[in-house]
Amino acid sequence: MDFDKGNLAAFAKGCDVLGAGGGGPAGQTLPAALHAVAEHGPVRVVELTELPDDELVMPCALLGAPDVYVERIGTGRESVVIRRQVEAHFDRRVAALMCTEVGGSNGPMSVAFAAHAGLPLLDADGMGRAFPGIEQVAMQVAGIPASPSVLADEHDRVVLVRAESGEWLERLARNVATAFGNRGVSSEYVMTVDQADGAVVDGSMTKALRIGTVLEEAVRDGHSTRSAVARLAEEFGGARLAECRVTGVHPIKNKATAALATNTRRTILLEGVNRDDGRWLRLEAGHEYHAVLEDGELLAATPDVITLFDIHGGEPVPVPELRYGLRVVVLALPSPPSWQRPEGLALVGPRAFGLSLDYSPLAADDV
Amino acid sequence: MRIGIDVGGTNTDAVLIAGRHDEDVRVVAAVKTPTTEDVTTGVLTAIGELLADAPDGFERAEITAVMIGTTHFTNAVVEARRLTPTAVVRLGLPATTALPPLTGWPARLRTAVGDRWYLCHGGYEYDGSQLSTLDPDELRRAAADLAAAGVRSVAVSSVFAPVNGTMEDEAAELLRDEVPELRVSCSHEFGRIGLLERENATVLNAALVDLADELVDALTGALADAGITAPLLLSQNDGTLMDVEYGRRIPAATFASGPTNSMRGAGFLSGVADCAVIDVGGTTTDIGVLVGGFPRETTSTTDVAGIRTNWRMPDVLSLGIGGGSLVRHFSDGEKTTVGPDSVGFALPSRGLVFGGDTLTLTDVAVAAGLTRVGTTTALVRRFDQARARAVLAATAERIADAVDRMRTSPGPLPVVLVGGGSVVLPDTLPGLPDVRRPEHADVANAIGAAIAKVGGELDRVVPIADGTRVRVLTELKAEAVARAEAAGARPGSVEIVEIDEVPLAYLPGGATRVRVKAVGDLDLDRVQAPVSRQVGVSCA
Structure with a gap:
């Protein structure tokens, strides 16, 4: 499969769904991906089995603040100098670029990075969704070292950071990002193809594309948002939780901490409408949607993907854009199995985001 | 007395309004006439009918201002016609190449504006420090090239221009030194953060400058012919006014003034x-x-x-x-x-x-x-x-x-x-x-034009360290008020109507994006002396 101008819009739509309300809008980086494939040709999407075992997989992601990217649009070519640095450091060839975070704006951006670097894109990512932390990736659970972190900006400035722990790596990398003016591109968890086997979230690129295609087909066939969401739940073993109206968005100031995972917290109240009339849902959110509760019971929780769709436009609604009165359909999609193991949940389960809740697997809709 | 006119797609509506302040404003006369292809004829007809409808003893000299809202510029863009050939000069290298200027434009409009752009060095970081240094020779080469191609209007954009507009002004001056007749629109006049979107707005504006001159000349001429000496003001999309000199430079600010005027007029008429x-x-x-x-x-x-x-x-x-x-x-x-x-x-x-x-x-x-x-x-x-x-x-x-x-x-x-x-x-x-x-609801849009105020807005990323919030916000509010006054608001009448503070995720030092909007009553005394007026922020 290739990414080209014909399927990138659908892919971006899928990235927004997998963003679980976070990750930044994929629509913001879609034009960069389209421009990159127009300039360099389609990007081939490959599986690990197609690559030489001892060559490298290079994850790439935007680094810094989304409000800076919209102004200081990068080049997309940052991946070129990162690749050069990575190959020099490991003294091996990079066989494929990998998207660190499929959810949100990093999804389409990774297509641009691959196109500029002349690399194929691995059909995988590090999260299967969006998370705020560098270390909140499947490779961390699999024991792949995050270090070194290779960071680059548009001036071809490159910094390679080595540290003994994820905490120090993140601390140093964030300072480099600050020096870069809070916009750059970074690569961590560089691994061999052999190491990547079982350490990454497989199939993320094709999954995002498939999600976007299902939504586009639903629009084309004149289906409502609620039936489009039901089709997603059916195909991906998820659950359409309810159709609601947002009746309150409440920032939780006293619980916010300096840590990135928990520095923004809010509680959202959802009132059931139409066939869900009389139901009340409580949604806990940070950078992403973290948990949905009803009548004291947990309906869905991170790492499962909770996404809200605007019932009228059919678009996924990012956390910062939730406001009073919005009509939404709430969808939960199961997370990849690696996240559901204890070491995965410790990293990205509800408690990692400050919620005193235990994860329980999603009850899929009966099909 | 004031005249408010709304030139819509189908009808040109006009109202004659008495009273200087919101409390004592009332509708004296109202008319509806068909919109004409050239805008001006319809406006003149509307004014003629309006004056015929005015109470006995009404003198033209009693008119203190004429406010016009028009879809003329929006239509020109939608129809991609009568646009001025425009080049885009973006200051941002080595950054921003991921999305060159005019990315995502419909082919027809791209062609209509001439599809010509130059990526140059320059621009700022979010904190106002330099992203890269302006290169005068690079700009001179661009100037020579665009002049050779017959381009007469340029849109200049730079990374983080809303934080610091200096380089855009410097670039504008350099370009005009090379090509004296060049019209330059700078992106920092279009406020908001988001390079590509702000740049697009600037390009649309630059492509409308000739049409703006034409319309302003025609309208001021028509008013003079009708024996009206009062100043002419144009409605902006946010429900505020600009004078015609500002209108010549920033015609795109009139986009969507129609729905805004209609809503403001409706609110005014119903008293809510x-x-x-x-x-x-x-x-x-x-x-x-x-x-x-x-x-x-x-x-x-x-x-x-x-x-x-x-x-x-x-x-x-x-x-x-x-x-x-x-x-x-x-x-x-x-x-x-x-x-x-x-x-x-x-x-x-x-x-x-x-x-x-x-x-x-x-x-x-x-x-x-x-x-x-x-x-x-x-x-x-x-x-x-x-x-x-x-x-x-x-x-x-x-x-x-x-x-x-x-x-x-x-x-x-x-x-x-x-x-x-x-x-x-x-x-x-x-x-x-x-x-x-409400009564007169059928001409709510013309009333919206007549009651419009004068505004000033800014959109910044500022560091708000612990304990400095009140001081920083006070400074920004004062700046918005100053902008509104510079744009023609009566000093003392300006209020802050909107303040939006968004702490930026992943940025250190309490970096916060702050948008402030101030509006005040139109200062009729000052607007009557157009020669000495100083308008808002302006390109060098």
Whole structure:
């Protein structure tokens, strides 16, 4: 499969769904991906089995603040100098670029990075969704070292950071990002193809594309948002939780901490409408949607993907854009199995985001 | 006395307004005339009829200002005609190559503006420090090249220009030194953060400068011919005014002034500053919300003829329901449908009550006994009144549901009905008991133009360290007030109407994006001396 101008819009739509309300809008980086494939040709999407075992997989992601990217649009070519640095450091060839975070704006951006670097894109990512932390990736659970972190900006400035722990790596990398003016591109968890086997979230690129295609087909066939969401739940073993109206968005100031995972917290109240009339849902959110509760019971929780769709436009609604009165359909999609193991949940389960809740697997809709 | 004029796609509406302040403003005369191709003729006709309608003893010298809202510039962009060949000079290298200028433009408009751009060094970081250094030779080469291609208008954009506009001004000066007649539009005059969207807005503006000169010359000439010496002001999309000199430089600021004027006029006529405005036309119903007398604006990007801009536009929800909407399956037992197609402006000839052959929503309203227009023919009379009422109730339900979607809080929300098609709506809507139909609602847009204020806005990323918030915000508010005063607001009348603080995720040092908007009353004394006026921020 290739990414080209014909399927990138659908892919971006899928990235927004997998963003679980976070990750930044994929629509913001879609034009960069389209421009990159127009300039360099389609990007081939490959599986690990197609690559030489001892060559490298290079994850790439935007680094810094989304409000800076919209102004200081990068080049997309940052991946070129990162690749050069990575190959020099490991003294091996990079066989494929990998998207660190499929959810949100990093999804389409990774297509641009691959196109500029002349690399194929691995059909995988590090999260299967969006998370705020560098270390909140499947490779961390699999024991792949995050270090070194290779960071680059548009001036071809490159910094390679080595540290003994994820905490120090993140601390140093964030300072480099600050020096870069809070916009750059970074690569961590560089691994061999052999190491990547079982350490990454497989199939993320094709999954995002498939999600976007299902939504586009639903629009084309004149289906409502609620039936489009039901089709997603059916195909991906998820659950359409309810159709609601947002009746309150409440920032939780006293619980916010300096840590990135928990520095923004809010509680959202959802009132059931139409066939869900009389139901009340409580949604806990940070950078992403973290948990949905009803009548004291947990309906869905991170790492499962909770996404809200605007019932009228059919678009996924990012956390910062939730406001009073919005009509939404709430969808939960199961997370990849690696996240559901204890070491995965410790990293990205509800408690990692400050919620005193235990994860329980999603009850899929009966099909 | 003031004259307010709204030049719409179909009608040119004009009102004569007495009173200097909001409290004592009243409508003295109001007229509706057809819009003409050249704008000016229609405006002159409207003024002529208006003055003929004015009370005895009224003198032209009593007119203190003429405010005009027009869709002329929007139409030029939508139709991609009469646009000035424009080049884009972006200061941002080595960054920003991921998305060159004009990315995502419809091919037709790209061609219409000449599809010419230059990426140059320059720009700032979010904290105002330099991204890279301006290269005068690079700019001189661009100037020579664009001059050779016959380009007369340039849009200059730079990374983080809203934080610091200096390099754009420097680049503008360098370009004009090389090409003396060059018109330059700078992106920092378009406020908001988001390089590509702001740059697009700047390019549209640069492509409209010739048309702006033409229109301003024609209008000022026409007013002089009509014996009116009062200053002319143009409506901006945010419900504030600009003088004609500003209008020549920033014509694109008039985009979407139509819906804004209509909503502000409706709010003013009904005496509520916080309300929903439902404008029912022939084909669509447009719903917007007024907060403190100003339309709530869209938060994200706005499409103008398929081009992404970050323009301040009123947040309007459109439904395919209007007085001319086609009604199907009304009497054959199937589910009755209303719209979205419509006979539109042909309602007075095609509606059943007007002797036509098409069942429209207006006919159903007549059958239900809700309104009496045209002739209640046998055709309409034989319709089941209960059925007609049920159709109207379902329509009202759809509109009420849409209003509910625009709500920002659960409190009571007064609703103001305007527009010719509003006869199809009952006097209360489900969940919305307070429905008002103000007098003169049919010329609400012209009234909106006449009561417009003068504004100043800024959008910055600023560091707000612990304990400095109040001081930083006070400084920014003062700057917004100063901008409003510089744009022609009467000192002392300026208020902060909007302040939006967003702490930026992933940025250190309490970096916060702050948007401030200030508005005040038009200072008629100052606006009468156009020669000495200093307008807002200006390109060097």
